[in-house]
Amino acid sequence: MIIDCHGHFTTAPPALGQWRERQIGGDRVSPDDLHITDDEIRAAIEGGQLKLQRERGTDVTLFSPGAGKMAHHYGDERTSLDWSRVSNDLIARVCALFPGRFVGVCQLPQSPGDALPTSIRNSVAELERCVEELGFVGCLLNPDPSDGYWQAPPLTDRAYYPLYEKLVELDVPAMIHVAMSRNPALQGTCAHYLNGDTAVFMQLCMSDLFADFPTLKLILPHGGGAVPYHWGRYRGFMLDQGRPPLEEAVLNNVFFDTCVYHKRGLELLLDVIPAANVLFASEMIGAVRSVDPETGRRFDDTKYVLDGIGTVDEAVYGANALRVFGRLEGALK
Amino acid sequence: MIIDCHGHFTTAPPALGQWRERQIGGDRVSPDDLHITDDEIRAAIEGGQLKLQRERGTDVTLFSPGAGKMAHHYGDERTSLDWSRVSNDLIARVCALFPGRFVGVCQLPQSPGDALPTSIRNSVAELERCVEELGFVGCLLNPDPSDGYWQAPPLTDRAYYPLYEKLVELDVPAMIHVAMSRNPALQGTCAHYLNGDTAVFMQLCMSDLFADFPTLKLILPHGGGAVPYHWGRYRGFMLDQGRPPLEEAVLNNVFFDTCVYHKRGLELLLDVIPAANVLFASEMIGAVRSVDPETGRRFDDTKYVLDGIGTVDEAVYGANALRVFGRLEGALK
Secondary structure (H helix, E strand, O other): OOOEEEEOOOOHHHHHHHHHHOOOOOOOOOHOOOOOHHHHHHHHHHHHHHHHHHHHHOOOOOOOOOOHOOOOOOOOOHHHHHHHHHHHHHHHHHHOOOOOOOEEEEEEOOOOOHHHHHHHHHHHHHHHHHHHHOOEEEEOOOOOHHHOOOOOOOOOOOHHHHHHHHHHOOOOEEEOOOOOOOOOOOOHHHHHHHHHHHHHHHHHHOOHHHHOOOOOOOOOHHHOOOOOHHHHHHHHHHHHHHOOOHHOOOOOOOEEEEEOOOOHHHHHHHOOOOOHHEEEOOOOOOOOOOOOOOOEEEOOHHHHHHHHOOOOOOHOOOHHHHHHOOOOOOOOO | OOEEEEEEEOOOOOOHHHHHHHHHHOOOOOHHHHHHHHHHHHHHHHHOOOHHHHHHHHEEEEEOOOOHOOOOOOOOHHHHHHHHHHHHHHHHHHHHHHOOOOEEEEEOOOOOOOHHHHHHHHHHHHHHHHHHHHOOOOEEEEOOOOOOOOOOOOOHHHHHHHHHEEEEEEEEOOOEEEOOOOOOOOHHHHHHHHHHHHHHHHHHHHOOHHHHOOOOEEEEEHOOOOOOHHHHHHHHHHOOOOOOOOHHHHHOOOEOOOOOOOOOHHHHHHHHOOHHHHEEOOOOOOOOOOOOOOOOOOOOOOOHHHHOOOOOOHHOOOHHHHHHHHOOOHHOO
């Protein structure tokens, strides 16, 4: 079974965006005010993600709301809570309409600044709702709810511990994923996204989070940002600091996806990171949508490139995801 | 001739740090108040950078003040100006004591926030002083003078244009280099440094800066952050946006150094980026100081690793630096 662990509902029907615009505009719009028909959802998926699944020969996509659109800096805790609910409920409908093809990963109602503790409490509740009631198998966790100004403490701060306790209890992992950047110095998909991955890897290297949560599992998307390319720098840093080796400090708990959009990059990822820590993913219809003139395939067709490498451990395509997403096998039954 | 284009005076005599501590503490300490003897400088260099140059067989290091220690967020414009002068003057003394071994690259007196325009004017004057009077051949340019909170406009903003005009007029390049991070979410050398490189690459991709300054040359250190590893993502982004290909948009003006501390990373850099755009560098006695147990050499001994790759274009070691640093050949006479 080929499992794409990183997909967002980037093709959601326009009513979702209109709901959000009203909310951002200042209306206290209710999640019940979103009206999208099953046919609209089918049209969005059948012409988009499902079509690409079939063309590429992938089986399942772990599917979450649009990451950039989480935009946690808007409004207050209630803004983020309502927006998370409406977004996650829509994902649940996709999963119900296409069983076996899409499994839910939820957005959390995070908020920056003083709202952090409340928003983590809300996130715990929303995570529990999505996993227990909607059958989701993971969540997205934003390390920068200020959306480009890095105003939050590191993810290793104890403020986040209630969330980690719940993740461990439910046996679901978090994919670390920043949302949009509203900072003109930091472009979103090709700077802030990758920088978020890199920043969090260092937060984890410098902390003992996994001593406190030995079974917590975190996924760094986008091939881990800059991390595999600079693996020697990180190995050296750990030695300089008298910290344990990376294998011991992070590789029992941290996983990298394959959203690296060229063959040389994917080869490096697979050479440097143990196969057991790599999860197949494409983020299809996401950050980069063009066709690569060098391959004639879309840049996000990572399966095509991985297949071409030829030496990829089979577990990367599916078995690793089943191991990291502890509830996935049950969700697919 | 083997030219290391990226070295900082990380081993400066303690009096420099003491001067800075007094300044940060609130004293209006004068650059003339720094007292370091030639013997102290010789000791710092002979047992450090010069020793490694000899051991590794490199000839020249382009030498700048400690990058993290630039710490532009402290104080006001005058704070940064005095600190830059005292730091640059010390570099000039190193270069005078070891002619042919060290050539100066200056720190600029940048400041964040409202002080930006004044600090750019001051930077233009300090750059001119360093190049015309001290024989320096380049500068460090910090894209985040707030030191970890990304409060400045992108480097493509017109606020920076007076600096670019002077760089072009003097025929000297800028190495893009953030300073310290005071943000607990962003570790300095292994997160903020790399994120700065990645962020600026995207600023350049999205702008027409090089249409306005076709001969401006910028160096992205640390192997370009995440950029070569994600080269496909950037190629795809440019297609998505209807922008020119990377070769045309940035590769006439942007260069990557070889501060990547493992063989697989350096191989990727050299496979992906044209050899004409890669400059040998080690950042020795810098971010990572340990010995790599896999090679028995220090992580920052990039020459050893590059030599082992065997297929590296000879120009990477020196000729490219002579081309990018237009005044370097003259400075070495």
